[in-house]
Amino acid sequence: MKSDGNPVLIAGGGPVGLLCAWLLGRCGLPVRLFDNNAEPQADPRAATTHPATLELLAEDGLAADMARVGLVAPIFQFWDRPSGELVAQFDHALLKDDTRYPYVVQCEQFKTARLILDRLRKFPNVEVLYGHEIVDVSPTDRSVAVEVHGPGGVKSHTGSYLIGADGGRSIVRKQCGIAFDGFTWPEQFIVLTTPYDFEAERGYCYRSYFADPGAWCNCFKVSADGPPGLWRTVFPVIPEQSENDIMSDAGVQARMQKFFPSPQPYDIIHRNLYTTHQRVAQTFRRGRVLLAGDAAHVNSPIGGMGLNSGVHDAFNLADKLARILHDEADDEELDRYERQRRHVAVAHTQAQTIRNKRLLEERDPAVRRRNRDELRRQADDPVLARKFLLRTALFESLREADQIA
Numbered sequence: 516m517k518s519d520g521n522p523v524l525i526a527g528g529g530p531v532g533l534l535c536a537w538l539l540g541r542c543g544l545p546v547r548l549f550d551n552n553a554e555p556q557a558d559p560r561a562a563t564t565h566p567a568t569l570e571l572l573a574e575d576g577l578a579a580d581m582a583r584v585g586l587v588a589p590i591f592q593f594w595d596r597p598s599g600e601l602v603a604q605f606d607h608a609l610l611k612d613d614t615r616y617p618y619v620v621q622c623e624q625f626k627t628a629r630l631i632l633d634r635l636r637k638f639p640n641v642e643v644l645y646g647h648e649i650v651d652v653s654p655t656d657r658s659v660a661v662e663v664h665g666p667g668g669v670k671s672h673t674g675s676y677l678i679g680a681d682g683g684r685s686i687v688r689k690q691c692g693i694a695f696d697g698f699t700w701p702e703q704f705i706v707l708t709t710p711y712d713f714e715a716e717r718g719y720c721y722r723s724y725f726a727d728p729g730a731w732c733n734c735f736k737v738s739a740d741g742p743p744g745l746w747r748t749v750f751p752v753i754p755e756q757s758e759n760d761i762m763s764d765a766g767v768q769a770r771m772q773k774f775f776p777s778p779q780p781y782d783i784i785h786r787n788l789y790t791t792h793q794r795v796a797q798t799f800r801r802g803r804v805l806l807a808g809d810a811a812h813v814n815s816p817i818g819g820m821g822l823n824s825g826v827h828d829a830f831n832l833a834d835k836l837a838r839i840l841h842d843e844a845d846d847e848e849l850d851r852y853e854r855q856r857r858h859v860a861v862a863h864t865q866a867q868t869i870r871n872k873r874l875l876e877e878r879d880p881a882v883r884r885r886n887r888d889e890l891r892r893q894a895d896d897p898v899l900a901r902k903f904l905l906r907t908a909l910f911e912s913l914r915e916a917d918q919i920a
């Protein structure tokens with residue numbers, strides 16, 4: 516089915532929406548993207564970009580630019596907080612024959628979004644409209660219309676297809692009546708950002724996970740505004756605590772001191788609280804409306820999989836849409852997008868992120884011991900360690916998706 520001249524509409528100018536716009540725009544297709552913010556949001560969410568994702572982002576030097584403005588992190592550590600023991604260390608160098616990127620790149624998602632935006636500007640066929648909120652969606656058999664609230668009031672736009680990349684609260688998903696099945700974790704996650712140098716002071720690498728039956732922690736480094744960079748620590752917050760207590764100076768100092776005792780108070784640059792869900796949309800496609808990224812699936816950040824899998828959605832979807840609109844593939848290809856990416860969301864992203872959280876928060880001493888033994892066994896055997904990394908670096912999920920007809 517050839518393009519009817521209507522643009523592909525995209526709801527959401529987060530990294531996934533922008534990436535869809537870039538991938539379709541470079542194929543010469545007309546694209547119009549709407550985002551309700553004035554510019555990409557700079558809150559401290561995704562940073563970890565896995566090797567399989569870097570492979571996809573290699574084109575036009577994007578992965579290289581992300582490494583330049585971010586940090587290269589080849590090592591991944593698991594610690595046991597109560598004993599202070601380094602349980603296991605995985606070095607992505609083991610993947611040197613599998614990928615050009617045997618490391619993770621820690622690049623804050625707003626930097627990735629800006630790098631994509633810079634590339635988008637080369638394409639006159641792509642319009643990026645910030646300050647525009649989609650308020651209504653009306654799909655028909657031949658097109659999709661959206662009502663958009665922008666600086667000039669409410670206007671209607673018609674597209675050949677609509678990609679809902681408008682995040683976890685997606686209005687596109689809701690207006691299409693697509694259920695978002697799953698659950699919400701009872702505890703929120705707090706992110707505390709500090710310049711305290713956990714590498715120099717404590718020997719932690721740029722990505723360290725801490726198991727603790729009291730309260731687990733993920734600790735990782737981002738480049739921020741340049742050397743020396745900042746460290747982000749992510750902790751669970753018990754539901755009984757009030758938000759005021761949690762976010763107060765005394766509350767954040769107590770949390771840091773309990774986990775990482777220090778004679779000095781911590782300099783806390785940012786404190787952010789997130790409600791975290793495990794949910795997957797019932798379908799990723801309703802006619803001419805497609806869902807991608809957080810609009811289609813949300814999960815806990817433990818494992819750094821949310822945005823990575825959103826990027827994988829974007830590549831899969833844009834390739835199929837471009838071929839359909841260039842009359843090189845049938846519209847049913849989009850059902851395959853749904854089969855491939857929904858399978859990954861359920862069988863990989865949901866399953867793995869839930870497992871990661873359970874691993875870090877386990878309370879039973881016997882299970883905790885078994886978990887440590889298992890991690891050590893995998894880290895100590897190069898064959899098992901490579902297998903572990905092929906899964907966590909997301910090569911396995913991409914390979915599995917490829918095999919789905």
Ligand SMILES: Cc1cc2nc3c(=O)[nH]c(=O)nc-3n(C[C@H](O)[C@H](O)[C@H](O)COP(=O)(O)OP(=O)(O)OC[C@H]3O[C@@H](n4cnc5c(N)ncnc54)[C@H](O)[C@@H]3O)c2cc1C
Nearest residue numbers: 527529531551560561562563649682808809819821822823
């Ligand atoms: C603490 C934390 C740490 C994380 N760390 C990682 C990590 O290391 N690695 C990883 O892979 N993932 C991580 N994630 C997940 C990652 O942040 C998300 O998966 C990612 O933001 C999804 O991108 P997106 O473009 O789909 O959605 P978003 O980034 O949410 O973007 C959606 C955009 O749509 C806009 N929008 C919403 N409604 C409308 C509307 N009606 N009209 C127009 N625009 C609209 C929004 O304003 C927003 O700009 C983390 C998440 C958290 C909370």
